[in-house]
Amino acid sequence: MNSSLPLIKLQGIQKSFLTDELETRALDGVDLQIHSGEFLAVSGPSGCGKSSLLAILGLLDSPSAGSYALAGQSVEALDNRARALLRNRQIGFVFQAFNLISDLTVEDNVALPLSYRSEMSRAERRARVAEVLAQVDMGHRARHYPAQLSGGQQQRVAIARALVGKPSLILADEPTGNLDSRNADLVMQLLADVHAGGATLCMVTHDPRYAAAAQRTISLFDGRVVADMPTLGPTLTPMPTPAQPLAARQTAEQL
Known part of the structure; x- marks a missing residue:
C-alpha cells in the first residue's frame, strides 16, 4: 500500500528539555518515513525517546529542531488551533491507560472526536459510532460506563474512539501495557485486523x-534510531466473529 509520497516524513528531529540548567536531549536527529498502510512498531529501553517521538507524531508536542510533514503538509510551524484541527482530522490515539471519561457512556466516549465536526449531523455521528463499536464487538455495551467494563473491553472502546473519525494515522502507546497476556493478545489481534x-x-x-x-520495527537508543528493519508480520490468531461457535465468541466476550 506504499505510495511515492510518505504519510509521515521526519527529518533531523530533535527534542530537548532544560532541567536544573542541564539540557536533556530526548530525540537527537531522528529521520523517519512512514507510508500509508504501514504497521510500524517502535521499541527501545525506557528513556530512549519513544514517548517523545509519539507525542511529536501526534502533534501533542513540537520538536526543538527539524521538520515534520504529515500527508505532505508541514506541521511544525502551525499554531495551536491549526494543530488541534489537523490532529482531530488525521490522527487517532490509543493509550496504555485507556483514557476514557468515567461519567460518559461507551457510545459518548467514542463520539467525542466527532463533536468537533460541525459538518456531521447527529444522525451521521450516531451511525458512525455504531459502526466502529460493531467493528470492535462492543455494540452491546454502548450504554455502559467504563467502570462496568473489563480492562480489555475498555481498550476495545478506546480503539473504537481512535477509529471513529477515520484518521489517516493511528498512534498506539503501549496498548497492551495494562492488560493480562490473554487480553493483550486479543487487543493485538484487533489492532492487526484494523x-x-x-x-x-x-x-x-x-x-x-x-x-x-x-x-x-524501529529501535531507539538515546534518542536516535539505531535499527530500522522489516519484521515477520502478523502472527496472531484471528478474532472470533459472530458467525463462529458460541464458545469461541464467549472467549472474546470476556475481553
Missing part, C-alpha cells in the same frame, strides 16, 4: 512478540 483493513498504525511496545506482529 491494519489489515487499511489503517496506518504506529505502535510503541516493550514486548518483542507484539513488535514482531508489525511489518517493520
Whole structure:
C-alpha cells in the first residue's frame, strides 16, 4: 500500500528539555518515513525517546529542531488551533491507560472526536459510532460506563474512539501495557485486523512478540534510531466473529 509520497516524513528531529540548567536531549536527529498502510512498531529501553517521538507524531508536542510533514503538509510551524484541527482530522490515539471519561457512556466516549465536526449531523455521528463499536464487538455495551467494563473491553472502546473519525494515522502507546497476556493478545489481534483493513498504525511496545506482529520495527537508543528493519508480520490468531461457535465468541466476550 506504499505510495511515492510518505504519510509521515521526519527529518533531523530533535527534542530537548532544560532541567536544573542541564539540557536533556530526548530525540537527537531522528529521520523517519512512514507510508500509508504501514504497521510500524517502535521499541527501545525506557528513556530512549519513544514517548517523545509519539507525542511529536501526534502533534501533542513540537520538536526543538527539524521538520515534520504529515500527508505532505508541514506541521511544525502551525499554531495551536491549526494543530488541534489537523490532529482531530488525521490522527487517532490509543493509550496504555485507556483514557476514557468515567461519567460518559461507551457510545459518548467514542463520539467525542466527532463533536468537533460541525459538518456531521447527529444522525451521521450516531451511525458512525455504531459502526466502529460493531467493528470492535462492543455494540452491546454502548450504554455502559467504563467502570462496568473489563480492562480489555475498555481498550476495545478506546480503539473504537481512535477509529471513529477515520484518521489517516493511528498512534498506539503501549496498548497492551495494562492488560493480562490473554487480553493483550486479543487487543493485538484487533489492532492487526484494523491494519489489515487499511489503517496506518504506529505502535510503541516493550514486548518483542507484539513488535514482531508489525511489518517493520524501529529501535531507539538515546534518542536516535539505531535499527530500522522489516519484521515477520502478523502472527496472531484471528478474532472470533459472530458467525463462529458460541464458545469461541464467549472467549472474546470476556475481553
